[in-house]
Amino acid sequence: MKFGRSTLTMAAALALGSVAAPVAAQSPEPPIWVVEDEDSTIYMVGTVHMMRDGVDWESPELTAILEEVDEVWLELDSFEPPANIGTLIMQSGVSPERPLSSLLSEDEMSQLETILAGHQVPLESFDALRPWFAYLQISALMLMEAGFDPQGGIDLHIKGRADEMGIPVNGFETFEEQFEVLAGMPEDVQLDVLRETIVEYDEAREDLVVQLESWIDGDLAGLEAETAEIAQEMEVFYEELFVNRNHGFADGIEDILGGEGNALVAVGLGHYVGPDSIPTLLEDRGYSVERR
Secondary structure, eight states: OOOOHHHHHHHHHHOOOOEOOOOOOOOOOOOEEEOOOEEEEEEEEEOSSEOTTTTTOHHHHHHHHHHHHHHHEEEESSSSSOOOHHHHHHTTOOOTTTTTGTOOOOOHHHHHHHHHHHHOOOOTTTTTTHHHHHHHHHHHHHHHTOOOOOSOOOOHHHHHHHHHHOOEEEEEOHHHEEEEETSOOOOOHHHHHHHHHHHHHHHHHHHHHHHHHHHTTTHHHHHHHHHHHHHHHOHHHIIIIIIOOOOOHHHHHHHHHSSSSEEEEEGGGGGSSSSSEEEEEEETTTTEEEEE
């Protein structure tokens, strides 16, 4: 079965912040969606969680929006790992009784070893990881290999700007909730994603750059197509990582609309595309959503 490679890699960002944005060659025009009622306006923008120094991604419109909003809502409630992160990893990310070497073929293990060797990571240190957690680690290695900085993401930038301006920053989810989403997927689904990431490692890195360059230029056609492909061919993964969480984000946005004032919602780019995107769900609930 063939899945959308760059979307699988991008999915890591929706869980633990592992996606990068490439250098834009022209004035940035990333899409912005707007939903409003009588006394509230919500601006919605996609984020990626790793960034290369010097990337010009912030459009003049987004800069102006940050000047007028009363609050900011990000994907996570905090960028600091929780105090129990070690316990979380041991409980949901490690499975010594079912090592990867017992789940993957010899050829897949050999390809994994080659990837890890390029980062001076011993295969033995990966063998006890559960497939979902190994997938996240490999995705992160892929992006750091391309020179992206996990401390330079768009969400961190927006939070920093909001803090400087005294704008309250809120979060829709927690680290624990995101861990639960991925760790709770059936093992066969986790393995499908891991296998695809291993086999398509080099191509995925190249595809991701193309997709994100297109996003900065305001073109989501390629990402839309790949997300639709995952929705069709990898139902459980899509339902858990996209659909269920998109409903949660839409619920949160409705709650914000129940108040007054202007807000900026900035969550992972993958939540704004596909047949069950946040804008689509809001329109299904009777709201008018404008894309700018």
